[in-house]
Amino acid sequence: MSQTYKICLLPGDGIGPEIIAEGVKVLDAIGKKYDTTFEYTEALLGGIAIDETGTALPQETLDVASASDAVLLAAVGGPKWDTTDPNKPRPEQGLLGIRKALGLYANLRPVKIFNALADASTLKPEVIDGVDMVIVRELTGGLYFGERGREYDVEGAGVDGAKGQRAFDTLMYSEYEVERIVRHAFETARKRRSKVHSIDKANVLESSRMWREITHRIAEDYPDVELNDMLVDNTAMQLVNAPTQFDVVVTENMFGDILSDEASMLTGSLGMLASASLGDGTALYEPSHGSAPDIAGQGIANPLAQILSVEMMLRYSFDMNDAADDIARAVDEVLNEGWRTKDLVNADTPEDKVVGTKEMGDLVVAHLGA
Ligand code: NAD
Numbered sequence: 001m002s003q004t005y006k007i008c009l010l011p012g013d014g015i016g017p018e019i020i021a022e023g024v025k026v027l028d029a030i031g032k033k034y035d036t037t038f039e040y041t042e043a044l045l046g047g048i049a050i051d052e053t054g055t056a057l058p059q060e061t062l063d064v065a066s067a068s069d070a071v072l073l074a075a076v077g078g079p080k081w082d083t084t085d086p087n088k089p090r091p092e093q094g095l096l097g098i099r100k101a102l103g104l105y106a107n108l109r110p111v112k113i114f115n116a117l118a119d120a121s122t123l124k125p126e127v128i129d130g131v132d133m134v135i136v137r138e139l140t141g142g143l144y145f146g147e148r149g150r151e152y153d154v155e156g157a158g159v160d161g162a163k164g165q166r167a168f169d170t171l172m173y174s175e176y177e178v179e180r181i182v183r184h185a186f187e188t189a190r191k192r193r194s195k196v197h198s199i200d201k202a203n204v205l206e207s208s209r210m211w212r213e214i215t216h217r218i219a220e221d222y223p224d225v226e227l228n229d230m231l232v233d234n235t236a237m238q239l240v241n242a243p244t245q246f247d248v249v250v251t252e253n254m255f256g257d258i259l260s261d262e263a264s265m266l267t268g269s270l271g272m273l274a275s276a277s278l279g280d281g282t283a284l285y286e287p288s289h290g291s292a293p294d295i296a297g298q299g300i301a302n303p304l305a306q307i308l309s310v311e312m313m314l315r316y317s318f319d320m321n322d323a324a325d326d327i328a329r330a331v332d333e334v335l336n337e338g339w340r341t342k343d344l345v346n347a348d349t350p351e352d353k354v355v356g357t358k359e360m361g362d363l364v365v366a367h368l369g370a
Contacts, residue, residue: 002035002036002037003035003036003037003318004036004037004038004039005036005037005038005039005069005070005317005318006039006041006067006068006069007027007038007039007040007041007068007069007070007071007072007313008040008041008042008043008061008064008065008067008068008070008071008072008282009024009040009041009042009043009072010042010043010044010045010046010061010065010071010072010073010074010098011042011048011074012045012046012047012048012073012074012075012076012077012091012291013046013047013048013075013076013077013078013081013091013291013293013296014075014077014078014290014291014292014293014296015074015075015291015292015293015295015296015301015357016046016074016075016076016291017074018296018297018299018301018303018357019074019075019287019301019302019303019305019306019357020072020074020306021358021361022303022306022307022357022358022360022361022364023072023074023303023306023307023309023310024040024072025361025362025365026307026310026327026361026364026365026368027310029365029368030310030314030320030323030326030327030368033323033326033368033369034320034322034323036318036320036323041064041068043058043060043061043064043065044058044060044061045057045061045073045076045091045094045095045098046075046076046077046081046091046092046094046095046291047076047077047078047080047081047091049061049091049094050081050089050090050091054089055089056076056089056090056091056092056093056094056095056097057093057094057097057098057101061094061098062098062101065098065101065102065282065284066101066102066281066282068282069282069317069318070282070283070284070285070313070317070318071098071102071282071283071284071285072284072285072286072306072309072310072313073095073098073284073285073286074286074287074291074306075286075287075289075290075291075292076091076092076094076095076290076291077091077092077290077291077293078091078291078293078296079293086150096144096145098284099139099140099277099284100140100145102277102279102281102282102283102284103140103279103280103281104139104140104277104278104279104283104284105138105139105140105141105177105180105181105278105279106136106137106138106139106180106181106184106277106278106279107135107136107137107138107139107256107260107275107276107277107278108134108135108136108137108188108275108276108277108278108312108316109134109135109137109260109263109264109273109274109275109288110133110134110273110274110312111131111132111133111134111135111260111263111264111266111267111273112131112132112133112267113128113129113130113131113132113266113267114267114272114331114332114335115332115336116332116335116336116338117267117268117269117272117335117344118268119268119346119348120267120268120269120344120346121265121266121267121268122265122268123240123243123266127240127241127242127243128243128244128266128267129244130244131243131244131266131267132244132247133243133246133247133248133249133263134188134192134247134248134249135249135251135256135259135260135263136181136184136185136188136248136249136250136251136256137250137251137252137253137255137256137257137260138173138177138178138181138250138251138252138253138256139253139256139277140177140253141172141173141174141177141252141253142171142172142173142207142252142253142254143169143170143171143252143253143254144253144254144257145253146169146170146171146172147168147169147170147172148167148168148169148170149167149168150165150166150167151165151166151167152165153165154166171205171207171252171254172207173207173210173211173252175210175214178210178211178214178215179214179218181250182198182211182214182215182218182250183218184250184278185198185248185250186218186219186221186222186225186248188248189222189225189247189248190222190224190225192247192248193247194224194225194226194247195225195226195228195246195247195248196219196225196226196227196228196247196248196249196250197228197229197230197235197245197246197247197248197249197250198211198212198215198227198228198229198230198250198251199230199231199232199235199249199250199251199252199255199256199259200212200229200230200231200232200251200252200255201231201232201233201255202229202231203231207252208252211252212229215227215229215250232251232255232259235249235251235255235259236258236259236262239259239262239263239266240262240266243263243266249263260275260288261288264288268344269302269343269344270288270289270305270343271287271289271301271302271304271305271341271343271344272302272304272305272308272344273287273288273289273305273308274286274287274288274305274306274308274309274311274312275287275288275309275312276309276312276313276316278316283313283316283317285309285310285312285313285316285317286306286309287305287306287308287309288305289305295342299356299357299358300341300342300356300357301341301343301357302341302342302343302344302357302360303341303357303360303361304331304341304360304364307327307331307361307364308327308328308331310327311324311327311328311331312324314327326368326369327364327368329367330364330365330367330368330369331364331367333367334360334363334364334367338350338353339353339355339359339360339363340353340354340355341354341355341356341357341360342354
């Protein structure tokens with residue numbers, strides 16, 4: 001019997017609408033091949049939601065998202081909505097808000113080298129050859145969700161003892177938040193090369209000392225998985241020094257944010273990296289990059305990270321592993337044939353192999369073997 005899945009689409013801002021269209025194109029082709037219907041409902045998030053409703057995350061969007069089997073997001077944000085005024089809505093509030101509301105506490109970002117793109121990396125081929133890791137980032141706690149504030153006219157906070165302003169953010173974790181993300185990492189490692197690096201700053205931060213303690217307790221349940229503790233500053237070095245040592249990397253929200261962007265550069269293009277945000281209910285899939293306002297509307301954005309986020313959706317939300325493998329293979333084949341969006345071009349790329357957003361989507365569909 002044919003299966004139907006409800007998908008909430010959040011195109012967002014900048015290149016968002018252009019790349020999500022290619023994700024949908026690929027999903028539709030997969031639906032035909034595997035006798036599956038994907039029903040889409042589009043909703044507002046980010047800057048466009050601020051423009052149309054005054055808030056980055058309208059209640060209606062949350063309702064649609066929660067009632068869906070999965071959420072496909074493109075990207076939000078842009079200079080139009082940049083503000084330092086804490087009382088004005090910002091697009092990122094939509095992103096953080098939907099993650100929190102859907103209880104998406106685990107963000108998975110695979111970082112794998114596509115052979116055809118090995119020369120796009122700024123690192124030497126011998127350093128990145130064989131890189132294949134997943135960064136498991138805690139997504140709903142830590143510094144990005146702790147209490148924060150700003151005080152004005154504070155005695156002595158200004159220059160030379162004058163009155164000035166003061167700001168603070170709080171890094172707080174509860175035991176259960178650490179436990180569930182670390183378990184997730186160990187479970188993920190069991191399906192891979194059975195190695196976990198837990199990243200912290202236990203030499204300075206109390207929250208990190210608790211993180212490490214809990215991680216070691218959980219590790220006892222996984223004697224088959226190797227656990228390594230690594231300080232976040234050392235990790236930043238090791239990621240560019242010897243990145244093949246990593247299999248599963250688990251860490252708190254802000255460290256994960258920064259390290260996953262650094263790791264993404266191993267592949268040479270932010271336009272290639274997908275991510276999945278998982279909790280106990282509806283999951284959300286999105287590219288790791290932002291809304292690229294500098295190239296929005298030009299039809300040149302790379303849609304592959306969005307398409308690879310569809311691959312993750314099929315795998316994690318719908319258990320459609322064959323369909324997910326089709327997408328991974330199709331992307332590999334298209335790249336091996338030499339097709340490139342502008343961000344992937346180098347000096348050796350022939351001009352007739354440079355394609356736009358839509359053409360790249362069409363090429364992937366043509367290679368799905370439908
Ligand atoms: P960005 O990822 O949007 O862009 C960085 C650079 O990479 C730009 O030169 C851009 O053109 C390029 N790039 C990114 N994605 C690309 C793609 N698919 N194809 C080709 N080139 C691509 O990061 P930024 O410039 O720091 O941020 C722009 C906006 O996006 C900001 O408002 C930021 O807040 C927002 N942002 C949103 C998310 C999200 O929605 N998850 C994540 C990061 C940044």
